[in-house]
Amino acid sequence: MARTDHSFPAGSGSPAAAPAALRGRGAVTNVRHRFQRDDRVQVDDGWSGSGLPADFVESVPDSFSDSFSDTFTDSASGDSPEAGSGSGSAHAPVAGARPGATVIPIVPDTRLAPPAPKTTVTAEEARKMLSRNDSPDIPFDVAVNPYRGCEHGCVYCYARPTHSYLGMSPGLDFETRLVAKANAVDALRAELGRPGYKPSPINIGSATDAYQPIERDWRLTRGMLELMLETRHPVTIVTKNALVARDLDLLAALAEQNLVVVYISITTLDAGMARTLEPRAAAPWRRLEAVRSLTDAGVPVGVLVAPVIPFINDESMEHILQESKAAGAHYASYTVLRLPWEVKTLFEDWLNAHYPDRAQRVLHRIEDLRNGRRNDPNFGSRMRGTGIWADLLRQRFAVATRKLGLNRHRLALDCDRFQPPLAAGATPSLFSAGPLAGQGTASSAVSAAVASSAGSAVTVPATPSSTAFLSPVGAQASSGVPLSDGLPAVSGGYGRGARQLQALAAGQLSLFD
Numbered sequence: 001m002a003r004t005d006h007s008f009p010a011g012s013g014s015p016a017a018a019p020a021a022l023r024g025r026g027a028v029t030n031v032r033h034r035f036q037r038d039d040r041v042q043v044d045d046g047w048s049g050s051g052l053p054a055d056f057v058e059s060v061p062d063s064f065s066d067s068f069s070d071t072f073t074d075s076a077s078g079d080s081p082e083a084g085s086g087s088g089s090a091h092a093p094v095a096g097a098r099p100g101a102t103v104i105p106i107v108p109d110t111r112l113a114p115p116a117p118k119t120t121v122t123a124e125e126a127r128k129m130l131s132r133n134d135s136p137d138i139p140f141d142v143a144v145n146p147y148r149g150c151e152h153g154c155v156y157c158y159a160r161p162t163h164s165y166l167g168m169s170p171g172l173d174f175e176t177r178l179v180a181k182a183n184a185v186d187a188l189r190a191e192l193g194r195p196g197y198k199p200s201p202i203n204i205g206s207a208t209d210a211y212q213p214i215e216r217d218w219r220l221t222r223g224m225l226e227l228m229l230e231t232r233h234p235v236t237i238v239t240k241n242a243l244v245a246r247d248l249d250l251l252a253a254l255a256e257q258n259l260v261v262v263y264i265s266i267t268t269l270d271a272g273m274a275r276t277l278e279p280r281a282a283a284p285w286r287r288l289e290a291v292r293s294l295t296d297a298g299v300p301v302g303v304l305v306a307p308v309i310p311f312i313n314d315e316s317m318e319h320i321l322q323e324s325k326a327a328g329a330h331y332a333s334y335t336v337l338r339l340p341w342e343v344k345t346l347f348e349d350w351l352n353a354h355y356p357d358r359a360q361r362v363l364h365r366i367e368d369l370r371n372g373r374r375n376d377p378n379f380g381s382r383m384r385g386t387g388i389w390a391d392l393l394r395q396r397f398a399v400a401t402r403k404l405g406l407n408r409h410r411l412a413l414d415c416d417r418f419q420p421p422l423a424a425g426a427t428p429s430l431f432s433a434g435p436l437a438g439q440g441t442a443s444s445a446v447s448a449a450v451a452s453s454a455g456s457a458v459t460v461p462a463t464p465s466s467t468a469f470l471s472p473v474g475a476q477a478s479s480g481v482p483l484s485d486g487l488p489a490v491s492g493g494y495g496r497g498a499r500q501l502q503a504l505a506a507g508q509l510s511l512f513d
Contacts, residue, residue, distance in 0.1 A: 025117070025153050025175060025279060117176045119151055121214055126181040129188040130202070137383045140236060143206035144188060146220035148179035150208045152240065154267075154278040155350040156307055159207040161341040170342040175280075178214060185223035189421045192231055199418040201234040211241040213280060225250040231421045232257060234413035238304065240265040240278065242286040245293045255299045258414040263302040263331070264291055266320050268313045276354050277312075288327045295328030300411055302331030308393060309337045310365035311358050317393075318400045325404040332406045334397055336385040337366060339374045365389065 129144045149163060153175040160170035168177055181187070191197070204210045210221040228235045229250055237244065237260070244251075244262060254260035268274050269284045282290070294301045303324040308314050321332055339347055351359035363374070369385035370376040376385070384390055401407050 025172060117172055119176050119178065119214070121178045121180050121218075123180050123182040124148075125183050126187045128191060129181070129184055130191050131206075136379050138206075140201055140203040140206075142200055143203040144184070144224065145206060145208045146181050146184040146204075146210055146218075146224065147208045147212065147214065148181075149174050149177060151175055151178060151212045151214060152209055152278055152281040154240075154281065155347055156277070156309065156337055156339075156343065158338045158340055158343065160343050160346065162207055164342070171346055178212075180214065180218050180220065182218075182220075184220045185227055188224055189227055189423075192227070192233065193420050193423060197420070199233055199415045201236050201413050201415070202228070203236045203238065205238045209239050209241060209281075210237065211239045211243040213241075213243075215241075215243060222247050222250070225254070227421060228259065229253055231419055232259060232417035234259045234415055234418075236260070236413075237262045238265065239263075240267075240281045240287060242282040242290040245290045248293065248297050248299075251294065251299045252297045255297070257417060259417065261300045261302065261331075261411055261413065262294055263304050263333075264329075265304040265306050266324060267306065268316055269320060269323065270313075270316070273313065276350075288323055291324060291327040291329050295330075300331070301329050302333065303329045305332070305334040305397075307335050307337040309362065310369070310389070311362050312355070314393070317396060321397075321400045321404055321406065325406060330406065330408075331411070332397075332401055334393070335383045336369055336390065336393065338376075338382060339366065340377065341375075344374045 129146075131143050131145070132141055133143070134141065148166065149168075150157065150159070157174070160174045163170050163174040163177075166179070168174070192199075204221060204224060215221050225235070225247055227233075235254065239262070244264070251260055251262065264287050266284060266287050267277060271283055271285075274281070274284055291301050291303065303321070305317050305320050308317065317334065324332065337347075348359070348363065351362055355362070366374060368387055369390055371386060376382050384394065
């Protein structure tokens, strides 16, 4: 193991110069991103009085008036009519003032502090949704992200630097200036329907949390899950928000066909620490409740102790795994803190603002885990670290999971059930593998009758196929519009044939009409 030189401070920042923390936000400031061409430096223009020497500053009460300032002259030179009238005079000589110098009164700054940044969401039209990777460190090679940026505000988030591509700061901009891919479901449907598409588990939430608070209104993640269920496509989910339990109906239906696994990230069980580390994510106890709800519904659940931060939450690893197992989790994993690009500066500012007593100690231990650097981008070591401290974490995790019975078996999702989706707005074929939506057994019997009367020209199964997709009761499309109970009113040959089958099922039409 290479020896790390700790003779110099690990960071250039100091607790005294750290920006003040903002309530409900992870980052304490907006940092300059790596693509920014101009560099803005804050300069004191004198209005705050901090740029003047102490011997020239005279505190003035709030009742200070302009007329009073006209009589405020050089007390040291004796020009003031009030000079020498007593120590209690408002015009008493200023202590330490140089002879002949003009004493400049500084009016107290009554300006209000800037308001806390509010969350804004901008809609965009995505050209494509699937992103692929060949990293050996993660168990999936295809991912989708319905949003850019994340309101959870986790200060350690490795995805923060992606906001630089939008010309925004990875700091406060990442958690306040969000982008929603309004056509996410339609774009994903088009990609899944391309000729030659080969299914493999799609991860939802690799560079942003798909269940962040704005998902309550946009419902893009739910729309994609509906598409996954329609096409029987395997999917994995990573989140740290209990909002995932809202979609229990879809997740349970996917789990019945071995098409889903959900991983919930639990960084700490300390609510106070979570409030500053990941301020707008679900509280730790809410995440454990989500684990329990998903498990009770038959959805396989795993827990991620991610990231492990030295001297911040590393001592809680075993406790988190124990509580997760008690809630019903079957799988577990962990990662060590990563600080790519601008995250290094953001995390150091956060440490100095919230944990100034141990900031340098934490940074030095991170360097021990990363071969003397803040970040290690190399495959094979970037997730778990290297060296003696990384080995210790690995052994602790292995012992804890073995004692708790976690990771006893590996879940393999089924990729053989996939059926290409229909184009947006298309009508299902009358002779598809399963019954038409809303027709039930009656339409199946009618289809069988039509097939028998037509001879051997057309073959239609008389019973619903085991792979037929039936919309869950009360389900809604990605647009939020409830699905119709019957066939859509479509013109043309398909619509006419559908209406004839409806009339036939109701006894209003003969097979020979």
